[in-house]
Amino acid sequence: MTDTQSAPAQPDPRRWKALALLCAAFFMVALDGQIVILALPSIQDDLGFTASGLQWVLSAYLLSFGGLLLLGGRIADLFGPRRLFLAGVVLFLVSSALCGLAWDGNVLVIARVIQGVSAAIMSPTALALLMTTFDEGPERNRALAIWTGTGAFGATAALLIGGVLTDLLGWSWIFYINIPVALAMLLLTPVLLRESAPAVKGVGFDIGGAVTSTAALVLAIFAIVEAPTAGWGSGQTLGLLGGAAVLLVLFVIIESKSRAPLVPLRIFRSSSLTGGNLMMILVGMLLVGFNVVVSLYAQQVLLFTPVIFGLGTLAYAVMDLVSANVGGALVTKLGYKVMALIGMLLFGAGALIMTFISPDGSYFGDLFLGLIVFGAGVGTCFVAVTIAALTGIPDEDAGLASGINNAAFWIGGALGSAVVSTVAVAYTTGTGPAALTDGFQAAFWACLIVAAIGVVIALVLLAMRKSDAETQQVADVH
Template identity: 40%
Template sequence: MGRQGGAAARVVLWVACAAQFMVVLDISVVNVALPSIQRALGFGAAGQQWVVNAYTLVFAGLLLLGGRLADLFGRKRVFVAGLAVFVAASLAGGLAGSPGLLVAARAGQGLGAAVLAPATLTILTTTFPEGAGRTRALATWTAVGVAGGTAGNLLSGVLTEYLSWRSTLLINVPIGLVAIALAVRFVARDGEGTRRQRIDVPGAVLATAGLAALAYGISQAGSAGWAAPSTVAGLAGGAAALGLFILVEARFAPTPLIPLRLFRIRAISGGNVVMLLAGACLNPLWYFLTLSMQHVLRYSPVQTGFAFLPHTVVAILVGARLTPRLMRRVDGRVLIATGALLAAAGFAWQSSLTPDSGYLAGILGPAVVFAIGGGLLTTPITAAVTSGVAPAEAGAASGLMNTARQVGGALGLAVLVTTAAPDNPAPEALASDYGRVFLAIAVLMALVAALAFLLPAHRDRPLGEN
């Protein structure tokens, strides 16, 4: 199996998946706890999005650096360092006593995740050669990520209702310490390679600042309007920082975070556009669906957590079991387009939620449809954007893919919050506000379906075929 023996490769796969589970868990683990966090620390309705976005923006902005660190300093070393930072920030967040401290701790978690996440994908792409074996590994990695997202919602509900919202962050500490011990024991040390090269810190700072400024500008548009000075300053500052980032990468960085020649590979350039738009749909889904369940249907935190279980079961069955088999017989572009259209139909159905909706028609039905769609499209996109890359640049490509997904999620959330803009707490009014959000997501997913054909045709070779 792959470049290592079968047993060793399976151990590497599951260690990488365990770390990915933690990273995705913490994207969603605060979702169900948001109302409790808002009451306990005094967040405003618009401010509570930063409990989510502080994590996702720092995560997205530093993923390019995290991916390059794995190339320069070794996957194992970076992997363990990312886990250590993640654990320390989780402890700080669980003990935070003010909105500012919690947001700062969430940013620290994003830093740890940015170092950790690309290393997990790089480990897989350098362990498993392209073909059916890698597709199965990526499908498992993707399914574990989906499980982490829903486990976060479920754990958040149980822990918030029976302990405290603080436990949603503190639970990472024992899990992270065990993960560090396992990584030290089982992840093989890689060669020295090209280490000791200079790190592109200016590029990392510019990327993070640019993304944060864009998200701030978009979030200000919802409360102050698109012509407000704060909105214009955020958008202009973000665009300027990202423009400087491209200039630094092209002209001045001795070891760019993202070698621009990677964009000459059609699968990478087109695939990351598709990944960014898919992230703008699928990542904010959990935020708005959580609020819909608690504010419109009046579910408790535990009920909300358990209501997310069908999303996980369906997505895992489709993504980990069905999709890898289909990829041997069906063009990946067709799978992406089909999955995106199914997801769009599910989101359109979700937009019809009302305070009188029952669970079957209001939550379960839409969940099955868009979970099937998401399960079909994610693995083919991931396979596309990690194909045709030399091992020495696998970390950069992995960081780019994760960046596209998280940037899409963070900016998508910021834009969609302005679409909802709830100012009436009545369940009927909130249902209408969140309905507009789900319709907007459906439109974006239809665009993903159309853009899927920017990618080159791709179908997996069977195992053992060269």
């Protein structure tokens, strides 16, 4: 077999086994982004976190992951995704063990930063390997549907797995479960994944672009994460966002003049990539924001234990997985724009149902239907916007496009968590169940508004002429 990253003349017979390996990596990355949500009270009790410091168990991972995704994706193109994927898995293994062994809050936060760095390497490189293993067309769409469904399932199953492990074994085990999976990936990667030469050869490394893009993302995410505490109109928030904007402008200037840009600006000429990633930001906002609010309502108002609520999210996670597979089958027939519209409508319907939660509610009376409908939106929309963002991307830009797609989701996730937290606090007028419910209802209304924005964007995209890439994709199917 030729040592190349280009798609082979004959399909790789190991490709579906390779997909299972890559999906396992994406599942763990998505899982670790939110698995700590239900474990936070236990972590606070054991390690003595303050209320304001506790959020960094979640935010530290998000900050390093989201900030380095763009860089991680492009490095994969420059140095070869398989070897970089292996490096990410090793770092993921070490950082997960350190998280579980953490003896104080500072150690845990530092370990979560390292874990985020490993995720920023693993996620885009795994997706880049998928892109170069499957030829564009129906087979790649099927692979992407499985991939995105697995990631979305990981994000929704985080509540189930995190709750059960925290209650039965202790919070350390939400990190220890990564160790056997990482070891298996290290053993199977040389067997199942093709050797990968760099897709971009004979070019230097764009230091200026790397520094400015990473710094801009880190500042923007930090500003968003801290905004509920510092205030959206505070000098800190506005200053950080202003600094991120300046760095972004500087980044664009550097890239426009660089002979070997980190991010060739031509990539944004693709309407499907731009529209898909814009929608992915909204998907991230909705998924993470919804998960935060529904878990708080279940624990603080309904007084569910982590394990009971975790088990209650099983239907949510299964619906997500089913809808992702159905959406993947339909996207080549109806187009990603139609499927994105359907997904956003389901998001909105699920959020609307949740606005009727009550202080003396129950699982089946207040949560079940909303979880089912919202879960259907997760799988449907996630698949559609991922395929949109990666359609027509050449092999030499696969890692970069994957990094942009992942970064869009996690930036949206940070924004969604911050927005719903701010809205919930603003509309909570006391400490009892009724007052808390008022705040959570308002937060679900915020999710509904975000979904409505997504519906509008999907309708605008649907009204536009289909891109050449999408037209060719549908033609290939028929």
